[in-house]
Amino acid sequence: MTGATLHGLAAAILIGLGVFGLIAHASPLRKILAFNIVGSGVFLLAGALARRGAEAGFGGDPVLHAILITGIVVAFSATAMATAMLLRLRSVTDRTTLAETPPRHDADPPA
Amino acid sequence: MTAWLDSAALILLIGLAAWVVLGRNTFAAVAGFIAYGMLLGLVWVELQGIDVAMTEAAIGGGLTGALMIGAARRLKSAAPVAPATAGTLVIAIGVGAAMAAILAACVLALPNPAPSLASLVAGNIAATGVQNPITAVLLAFRSMDTLLEAVVLLLALIAVWSLAPDAEWPGRIGVPQTANPNGILAYIARVLPPIGLVIGFYIFWAGADQPGGKFQAATILAAMWLLIISAGLGKTPPVSSRWLRAGLIAGPIGFILVGAYGVASTGAFLGLPAAYAKPLIVTIEIALLPTLTLILALLIPPPLRKRAEA
Numbered sequence: 001m002t003g004a005t006l007h008g009l010a011a012a013i014l015i016g017l018g019v020f021g022l023i024a025h026a027s028p029l030r031k032i033l034a035f036n037i038v039g040s041g042v043f044l045l046a047g048a049l050a051r052r053g054a055e056a057g058f059g060g061d062p063v064l065h066a067i068l069i070t071g072i073v074v075a076f077s078a079t080a081m082a083t084a085m086l087l088r089l090r091s092v093t094d095r096t097t098l099a100e101t102p103p104r105h106d107a108d109p110p111a
Numbered sequence: 112m113t114a115w116l117d118s119a120a121l122i123l124l125i126g127l128a129a130w131v132v133l134g135r136n137t138f139a140a141v142a143g144f145i146a147y148g149m150l151l152g153l154v155w156v157e158l159q160g161i162d163v164a165m166t167e168a169a170i171g172g173g174l175t176g177a178l179m180i181g182a183a184r185r186l187k188s189a190a191p192v193a194p195a196t197a198g199t200l201v202i203a204i205g206v207g208a209a210m211a212a213i214l215a216a217c218v219l220a221l222p223n224p225a226p227s228l229a230s231l232v233a234g235n236i237a238a239t240g241v242q243n244p245i246t247a248v249l250l251a252f253r254s255m256d257t258l259l260e261a262v263v264l265l266l267a268l269i270a271v272w273s274l275a276p277d278a279e280w281p282g283r284i285g286v287p288q289t290a291n292p293n294g295i296l297a298y299i300a301r302v303l304p305p306i307g308l309v310i311g312f313y314i315f316w317a318g319a320d321q322p323g324g325k326f327q328a329a330t331i332l333a334a335m336w337l338l339i340i341s342a343g344l345g346k347t348p349p350v351s352s353r354w355l356r357a358g359l360i361a362g363p364i365g366f367i368l369v370g371a372y373g374v375a376s377t378g379a380f381l382g383l384p385a386a387y388a389k390p391l392i393v394t395i396e397i398a399l400l401p402t403l404t405l406i407l408a409l410l411i412p413p414p415l416r417k418r419a420e421a
Contacts, residue, residue, distance in 0.1 A: 003113075003114060003117050003157070003158075004158075005218060005219070005221075006114075006117060006118065006121060007117075007121065007154070007157075007158060008215075008218035008221075009215050009218055009219075010121040010124065010125060011214070011218075012210075012211045012212075012214035012215040012217075012218060013125050013128075013211050013215075014124070014125065014128050015210055015211060015214055016207040016208055016210050016211025016212075016214075017125070017128050017129060017132050017207065017211075018128070018132065018207075019203075019206055019207040019210050020132060020203045020204060020206070020207030020208075021131075021132035021133075021203075022203075023199065023202060023203035023206060023207070024132075024195045024199060024200055024203035025132075025195070026192040026193060026194070026195060027137065027192045029137060029179070029182055029183060029186055030137060030140065032179075032182075033131055033132075033140055033141070033144055033179065034131075034132055036144070036171075036175060037128050037131060037132060037144075037147075040147075040148075040151055040167075040171060041128075043163075043167075044151070044154070045214065045218070047155060047158045047160055047163065048158070048218070049221070049225065050158070050160065051158045051159060051160075052221065052225035052227075053225045053226065053227025053228070053229055054159065054227070054229065055227050055229045055230055056229045056230045056232070056233035056234075057233065058159075058229045058232070058233065058244060059158075059159025059160070060158060060159045060160055060229075061227045061228055061229050062228075062229060062232050062244035062245050062247070062248050063228040063229075063232060063248050063252070063253065064228075065160050065162060065163050065245050065248075066162075066245045066248035066249045066253060066256075067248075067253070067256065068160070068163050068166075069162060069163055069166045069245065069249065069324075069326060070249070070256055070257065070260045072163070072166045072167060072170050072171050073166070073170060073260060073264065073326055074260060074263055074264075075171070076170050076171070076174060076175055076178075076407075076410070077263060077264050077267035077268075077406075077410060078267070079175055079178060080178055080267060080271060080410035080411070081267050081270050081271055083178055083179070083181075083182045083412065084270070084271040084274045084412065085274060086182065086186075087182060087185055087186075087274075087412060088274040088276075090185070090186060090189060091276065095189075096186055096189040096192065097192050097193075
């Protein structure tokens with residue numbers, strides 16, 4: 001098994017973990033974090049593909065690397081926008097969830 | 112030895128991801144995410160992607176981490192969210208595991224030899240005048256991607272600004288911070304920025320021929336600016352400021368002008384005549400640097416009004 005395959009398998013696990021968190025968490029901030037784990041897993045998977053394409057004296061396919069840099073920056077801007085929407089939701093409705101029914105305020109706080 | 116280091120780093124990476132996803136405390140999860148971003152940077156070094164490693168550590172770990180810490184702090188007092196039901200958890204485990212399994216099967220079934228554009232880049236890089244293949248791809252071979260990326264960043268900032276409450280518009284986004292002028296934060300905010308400026312501009316300039324470039328440099332410069340703002344030594348500019356708006360559009364406008372010059376000189380938008388390729392690439396990078404620095408810094412949510420806590 002080559003190093004690139006190992007990285008590809010690790011990326012698959014990261015994406016699976018992130019998808020789990022995206023569905024399981026009700027809190028949008030945790031969803032954003034989980035989505036970033038999915039994103040970094042996808043980038044790592046592309047990194048494994050780039051490493052497999054190493055030739056002509058380069059350690060990896062430079063076209064994929066350049067697209068990854070673009071991807072990381074765009075992912076950051078999407079995260080910033082999602083966070084801004086969440087903070088605005090909080091300041092307008094005082095809620096931090098997208099659930100249909102507002103959460104009960106008399107519920108016990110978590111330990 | 113390297114294979115071993117590889118596996119150890121990957122196991123640690125998966126452990127940190129599990130911490131971020133499974134941890135109960137949001138703040139601890141955010142802290143884990145920053146560590147995850149830094150470790151991911153190291154993994155990128157192992158994958159021979161130094162440029163990507165720098166971007167991941169600076170933007171994926173550092174800047175996204177700062178964004179998440181700010182958001183977690185603001186949401187600390189929010190009403191607790193109901194935990195997931197058993198049904199949701201079962202679905203989440205099922206979908207996550209299925210996704211990981213399918214992707215792992217795909218990774219094991221990848222074709223040999225792997226398709227690659229590396230030889231094409233190596234064959235044509237001499238025409239661009241730069242020696243860093245990543246810079247050649249970003250600003251010559253696939254420069255349309257980079258132009259659209261700069262526009263996406265600008266649109267993201269406009270979207271974030273559009274979410275500002277009416278009462279704060281059009282004022283300064285965020286409130287001026289006050290910090291103890293003799294405290295450690297104010298001290299670091301005085302000592303670090305000159306060093307950060309030199310490092311940032313070096314990485315910017317070195318990016319033509321060595322790993323580095325405008326994105327990594329812009330992140331460092333943005334971090335220095337944020338440090339000065341959070342120590343109360345500087346203020347965020349009002350959104351109506353003319354120099355701010357000029358800086359924000361300098362990158363896309365400069366890029367489009369170079370593209371238009373390409374139509375006149377080579378017959379293709381963003382085409383670069385071989386004789387002037389390097390100066391044109393440097394022109395685009397110089398135009399993009401202030402735009403990227405301003406946008407990356409302003410996308411971080413503005414600091415809160417200091418409460419009794421400090």
